[in-house]
Amino acid sequence: MPSSVATRPPVSFVILISAAAAMGGFLFGFDTAVINGAVIALQKTFQAGSWGIGLSVSLALLGSAAGAFFAGSIATRLGRATRMVVAATLFLVSAIGSGIPFSLWDFIFWRAFGGFAIGMASVIAPAYIAEVAPAHLRGRLGSLQQLAIVVGIFVSLLNNYVLARAAGTAEAPLWFGLAAWRWMFWSAIPAAALYGIGALLIPESPRHLIATGRVNEARAVLEKIVGAAAQAKVQEIQRTVQQETPPSVGALRHRWGLLPIVWLGIGLSLFQQFVGINVIFYYGSTLWRAVGFSEEHALWVTVITGGTNIVTTLVALVCVDRFGRKPLLLVGSVGMAATLGALALIFGGAALDAAGRPVLAERAGMAALVAANLYVFCFGFSWGPVVWVMLGEMFNNRIRATALAVAAAAQWMANFLVSTTFPPLVAALGLEVVYGAYTAAAALSFFFVLFLIQETKGRELEDID
Numbered sequence: 513m514p515s516s517v518a519t520r521p522p523v524s525f526v527i528l529i530s531a532a533a534a535m536g537g538f539l540f541g542f543d544t545a546v547i548n549g550a551v552i553a554l555q556k557t558f559q560a561g562s563w564g565i566g567l568s569v570s571l572a573l574l575g576s577a578a579g580a581f582f583a584g585s586i587a588t589r590l591g592r593a594t595r596m597v598v599a600a601t602l603f604l605v606s607a608i609g610s611g612i613p614f615s616l617w618d619f620i621f622w623r624a625f626g627g628f629a630i631g632m633a634s635v636i637a638p639a640y641i642a643e644v645a646p647a648h649l650r651g652r653l654g655s656l657q658q659l660a661i662v663v664g665i666f667v668s669l670l671n672n673y674v675l676a677r678a679a680g681t682a683e684a685p686l687w688f689g690l691a692a693w694r695w696m697f698w699s700a701i702p703a704a705a706l707y708g709i710g711a712l713l714i715p716e717s718p719r720h721l722i723a724t725g726r727v728n729e730a731r732a733v734l735e736k737i738v739g740a741a742a743q744a745k746v747q748e749i750q751r752t753v754q755q756e757t758p759p760s761v762g763a764l765r766h767r768w769g770l771l772p773i774v775w776l777g778i779g780l781s782l783f784q785q786f787v788g789i790n791v792i793f794y795y796g797s798t799l800w801r802a803v804g805f806s807e808e809h810a811l812w813v814t815v816i817t818g819g820t821n822i823v824t825t826l827v828a829l830v831c832v833d834r835f836g837r838k839p840l841l842l843v844g845s846v847g848m849a850a851t852l853g854a855l856a857l858i859f860g861g862a863a864l865d866a867a868g869r870p871v872l873a874e875r876a877g878m879a880a881l882v883a884a885n886l887y888v889f890c891f892g893f894s895w896g897p898v899v900w901v902m903l904g905e906m907f908n909n910r911i912r913a914t915a916l917a918v919a920a921a922a923q924w925m926a927n928f929l930v931s932t933t934f935p936p937l938v939a940a941l942g943l944e945v946v947y948g949a950y951t952a953a954a955a956l957s958f959f960f961v962l963f964l965i966q967e968t969k970g971r972e973l974e975d976i977d
């Protein structure tokens with residue numbers, strides 16, 4: 513009779529390899545948020561207008577969309593772990609290049625280059641974790657991706673604050689006479705190297721190993737995850753693999769254009785972005801400075817927001833397998849609609865300065881700060897982590913890699929749309945109208961989940977059809 517250890521192996525192994533995969537999420541968060549502290553410095557350095565700044569922030573997201581879209585086919589050929597090594601290399605090169613631009617356009621090139629890596633990482637981690645995690649842990653381990661993202665965001669925002677304060681401003685020289693904003697981007701280099709090393713050490717996904725005929729290797733990995741049930745799990749995966757066809761976008765086609773489940777995944781991705789969450793993390797310091805905060809205080813507010821995001825993601829880790837995915841999404845939608853609506857009202861009631869820009873009085877500024885952090889709280893325990901968990905487990909094995917890639921690409925395209933339009937829309941319509949639109953998206957997301965999304969809590973991936 514097998515020992516209890518063999519029957520129920522410790523969860524430390526699967527936690528370790530899931531955490532290594534989620535390191536891509538850390539770089540994802542760091543790389544997307546680092547621009548927050550550099551926006552005004554870039555504008556001054558390269559004499560850029562609102563559209564130029566909007567593009568410098570958001571064109572990297574087109575690279576992310578491309579990386580996410582092609583990630584499925586790359587993963588099928590190279591495997592999940594190998595693709596992490598590729599993504600880590602791209603992150604490293606982008607971090608170096610983003611700190612040495614001579615114009616806004618070569619800066620945009622390096623950011624788009626790194627965006628491709630972000631897109632790859634955004635797809636590979638949830639797919640890998642979903643394929644190695646036992647069903648009863650899959651929600652919590654899948655949430656590690658979002659936890660890593662928000663930790664990366666927090667570290668990036670804190671790093672921006674420290675560097676800008678040390679130099680005086682982000683555009684002022686720091687070490688070796690180089691501006692602080694350049695060091696903000698170079699700070700990602702150690703994390704990119706660590707991600708690459710971790711990717712070299714973790715095992716390949718058992719499903720990929722079985723699909724490529726490496727059954728003994730898959731069994732060895734599964735013995736460390738499910739113990740004595742490894743052989744039965746191998747046979748279960750083999751049955752699903754035998755029914756699979758090579759993944760392609762063609763496998764997703766349907767009389768409605770795409771399979772209904774793929775449209776639902778795209779819908780989750782779109783709503784996650786249309787509530788405007790990344791405006792907070794890309795333009796947060798600019799937003800708070802626009803309503804009267806100093807640069808130092810604006811950067812510190814973004815650090816507080818990043819910390820709030822971490823705390824709420826920890827809440828999601830505790831709740832996602834206990835209460836399920838759908839209830840968290842519904843509660844989050846209600847909370848986001850309420851807090852975004854409050855922000856729209858506060859900005860709408862602000863006094864205007866001589867240039868026609870809103871300026872918040874002390875009490876209104878505090879109310880806006882509280883509402884913004886409550887909004888991040890509501891997003892952080894729901895739509896932030898849960899969408900990534902669901903995208904990793906809502907598709908069956910036959911289409912998972914391709915469908916997840918399509919849904920993630922849609923998410924990056926939506927992110928691009930929201931991020932590009934924010935500066936010109938605010939200039940043309942005002943903060944209150946823009947935040948009113950985000951409020952409407954949050955309200956619609958409630959009904960989308962209520963009527964169309966099915967719970968995936970506790971279901972084995974082989975049982976999803």
